[in-house]
Amino acid sequence: xxxxxQTPKYLVTQMGNDKSIKCEQNLGHDxxxxxxxxxxxxxxxxxxxxxxELIINETVPNRFSPKSPDKxxxxxxxxxxxxxxxxxxxxASSQGGLTSTDTQYFGPGTRLTxx
Amino acid sequence: AxxxxxSQPEMSVQEAETVTLSCTYDTSESDYYLFWYKQPPxxxxxxxxxxxxxxxxxxxxxxxxxxxxxxxxSFSLKISDSQLGDAAMYFCAYRSAFSGNTGKLIFxxxxxxxxKP
Numbered sequence: 001x002x003x004x005x006q007t008p009k010y011l012v013t014q015m016g017n018d019k020s021i022k023c024e025q026n027l028g029h030d031x032x033x034x035x036x037x038x039x040x041x042x043x044x045x046x047x048x049x050x051x052x053e054l055i056i057n058e059t060v061p062n063r064f065s066p067k068s069p070d071k072x073x074x075x076x077x078x079x080x081x082x083x084x085x086x087x088x089x090x091x092a093s094s095q096g097g098l099t100s101t102d103t104q105y106f107g108p109g110t111r112l113t114x115x
Numbered sequence: 116a117x118x119x120x121x122s123q124p125e126m127s128v129q130e131a132e133t134v135t136l137s138c139t140y141d142t143s144e145s146d147y148y149l150f151w152y153k154q155p156p157x158x159x160x161x162x163x164x165x166x167x168x169x170x171x172x173x174x175x176x177x178x179x180x181x182x183x184x185x186x187x188x189s190f191s192l193k194i195s196d197s198q199l200g201d202a203a204m205y206f207c208a209y210r211s212a213f214s215g216n217t218g219k220l221i222f223x224x225x226x227x228x229x230x231k232p
Contacts, residue, residue: 043222056219106160
């Protein structure tokens with residue numbers, strides 16, 4: 001069973017389009033995250049949700065809108081895609097809280113290419 | 116703001132040898148957690164090892180161990196008996212232990228490890 005899954009794994013689209021990436025976790029975790037890995041492999045937090053409530057929004061352009069229909073899902077919708085949005089997007093989940101056992105488990109990533 | 120620095124973009128090691136990957140971080144907090152993640156070519160992020168800042172004892176997981184120097188703000192990863200499957204990009208990451216932090220991971224730039232047969 002896949003713990004954290006993302007669809008699609010690859011996404012190629014034209015500039016200006018709107019696209020969504022879906023994430024689901026079956027670990028029963030309360031907290032979910034979106035990270036962006038740029039072309040230089042640098043990973044940075046974008047958003048975090050805890051029990052469907054937004055708790056982190058790291059100065060991401062408002063073209064990016066996360067949506068959490070329930071605590072097992074955190075989707076990422078991107079409007080008016082730009083060339084600079086090309087990256088790998090990772091979803092992650094954790095139990096929540098701040099103990100050392102709060103390990104973040106990552107999905108396989110979605111490689112987004114904007115042409 | 117906290118930062119994490121990995122000063123070695125690339126490292127290589129002979130199979131069965133030992134290699135150490137460096138990581139330094141900057142923080143004014145006294146309580147936090149440190150992690151090493153591995154990212155093989157498959158792109159999957161895999162947790163290798165974690166360390167609680169309040170613990171003086173260095174964490175170990177089989178062939179992986181850390182050298183945690185809190186005063187120096189250093190957190191290096193030692194891989195013993197390197198195997199071909201260890202070839203990957205390794206990321207050092209920091210997470211605050213304070214309730215206001217929300218649990219986000221702050222990553223270093225990564226170190227690509229090559230294992231030579």
